[in-house]
Amino acid sequence: MLPPGRYHRHVSTLLVTNATVLVTMDEHRTEIPDGGMFIRDGWIEQIGPSPELPAVADSVLNLAGHVVIPGLVNTHHHLYQTLTRAYAQDAELFEWLTTLYPVWAKLTSADVNVSARLGLTELAMSGCTTSSDHLYLFPNDARLEDEIEAAAQVGVRFHAARGSMSLGESDGGLPPDSVVEDEAAILEDTRRVIERFHDPAPGSMLRVVVAPCSPFSVTQDLMRESAALAREYGVTLHTHLAETIDEESFCVERFGMPPLAYAESVDWVGSDVWFAHAVHMSEAEIARMADTDTGAAHCPASNMRLGSGIAPVAEYREANVRVGLGVDGSASNDGSDLLREARQALLLARVRRQGMMPVRAALELATLGGARVLGRDDVGSLAPGKVADFAAFDLSRIEYAGAQHDPVAALLLCATTRAAYTYVHGRPVVSGGRPVNVELEPLIEEHNKAAARLLA
Numbered sequence: 001m002l003p004p005g006r007y008h009r010h011v012s013t014l015l016v017t018n019a020t021v022l023v024t025m026d027e028h029r030t031e032i033p034d035g036g037m038f039i040r041d042g043w044i045e046q047i048g049p050s051p052e053l054p055a056v057a058d059s060v061l062n063l064a065g066h067v068v069i070p071g072l073v074n075t076h077h078h079l080y081q082t083l084t085r086a087y088a089q090d091a092e093l094f095e096w097l098t099t100l101y102p103v104w105a106k107l108t109s110a111d112v113n114v115s116a117r118l119g120l121t122e123l124a125m126s127g128c129t130t131s132s133d134h135l136y137l138f139p140n141d142a143r144l145e146d147e148i149e150a151a152a153q154v155g156v157r158f159h160a161a162r163g164s165m166s167l168g169e170s171d172g173g174l175p176p177d178s179v180v181e182d183e184a185a186i187l188e189d190t191r192r193v194i195e196r197f198h199d200p201a202p203g204s205m206l207r208v209v210v211a212p213c214s215p216f217s218v219t220q221d222l223m224r225e226s227a228a229l230a231r232e233y234g235v236t237l238h239t240h241l242a243e244t245i246d247e248e249s250f251c252v253e254r255f256g257m258p259p260l261a262y263a264e265s266v267d268w269v270g271s272d273v274w275f276a277h278a279v280h281m282s283e284a285e286i287a288r289m290a291d292t293d294t295g296a297a298h299c300p301a302s303n304m305r306l307g308s309g310i311a312p313v314a315e316y317r318e319a320n321v322r323v324g325l326g327v328d329g330s331a332s333n334d335g336s337d338l339l340r341e342a343r344q345a346l347l348l349a350r351v352r353r354q355g356m357m358p359v360r361a362a363l364e365l366a367t368l369g370g371a372r373v374l375g376r377d378d379v380g381s382l383a384p385g386k387v388a389d390f391a392a393f394d395l396s397r398i399e400y401a402g403a404q405h406d407p408v409a410a411l412l413l414c415a416t417t418r419a420a421y422t423y424v425h426g427r428p429v430v431s432g433g434r435p436v437n438v439e440l441e442p443l444i445e446e447h448n449k450a451a452a453r454l455l456a
């Protein structure tokens with residue numbers, strides 16, 4: 001197996017052709033009827049109406065009857081939680097966490113690996129091509145490598161967030177002492193994984209993110225030192241913030257200020273920072289997010305499942321805050337379907353505002369928005385010079401019957417379907433609706449066994 005994140009292949013060309021409509025998400029939001037792309041070595045060289053593209057390539061993908069979109073970008077997730085779906089069913093965040101921490105304390109390296117293979121496969125089958133993952137506990141022999149290797153095997157682009165928890169129950173934190181780590185060890189291991197795995201180059205398959213878990217599970221010192229470490233290496237920063245009213249109360253009580261002010265007090269705002277959730281933000285705080293170019297990962301299903309609140313996603317867009325989508329969970333969603341998440345975001349924004357966030361804005365959140373949040377300009381849209389990360393959906397399915405007059409809106413408004421094809425860097429990851437690089441049924445069986453052992 002190749003080392004994670006680095007791929008060396010000989011140059012080859014791929015012609016994508018005859019798509020019913022190809023959504024570019026370029027600066028003019030161009031949608032091309034009978035669209036196609038000419039791709040060389042994983043990079044888009046030409047894009048346009050199919051008859052205008054070169055007729056010959058090493059391989060050809062005929063997408064007649066399909067809508068093609070830029071690969072979806074997932075900005076917040078905890079892949080290991082696929083092992084504890086449908087658990088703590090009626091609990092809000094803090095109770096949900098304290099119920100699950102002891103279960104997660106049993107996670108092994110093999111568990112982290114199988115859950116990441118399963119969750120990333122599920123994401124790829126929903127059209128996702130780039131995912132971040134926030135792994136914030138490392139019990140037993142678990143390592144960040146476990147999910148990095150899984151991403152390389154599935155074939156998706158990956159931003160591995162080296163998470164951490166250091167504030168245990170005995171120090172006034174939420175997690176039990178058994179799942180927190182020593183701060184010096186956290187920083188040392190974070191430095192190790194950045195040096196070993198982070199690839200900042202355009203088209204990178206693997207980047208590392210520094211990601212202490214949340215205000216109620218790490219100390220102010222660790223937040224500050226994590227920010228300094230990330231900036232020493234030029235890597236991005238991620239944490240949970242302003243997810244619930246309980247968290248806001250915790251911050252006011254412990255730090256004397258609400259979550260965003262707390263984050264700013266420990267150097268956690270800027271164009272290299274994004275927060276998961278950012279639900280409870282005032283108008284002034286939304287403006288501060290914009291002024292500091294701090295990003296937000298909107299996770300509508302998780303927020304609804306845990307009764308956390310409704311994030312001001314339309315307001316973020318209007319204020320030009322960088323905002324993308326995250327499936328979160330998967331123990332608080334409990335799925336890894338990013339197209340469905342875009343639909344949830346659309347509907348929930350309309351509930352909050354009692355107004356109309358446009359349909360295509362939801363697709364923009366899931367593509368271009370996510371790319372901006374992760375700090376990438378090479379993914380999230382389809383144009384010459386971008387990597388060939390795309391997904392294709394079959395318009396002949398029953399879900400889209402009656403909506404053929406606008407296949408793009410159909411993806412968001414109709415019941416969502418799995419992607420027929422998902423390509424990352426010009427390579428198939430899902431083909432004919434099936435994952436290409438993993439055996440699906442044995443993977444599900446292996447995953448179910450691991451989940452059963454964990455919950456026993």
Ligand SMILES: [Zn+2]
Pocket residue numbers: 076077078134240276328329
């Ligand atoms: Zn989360």
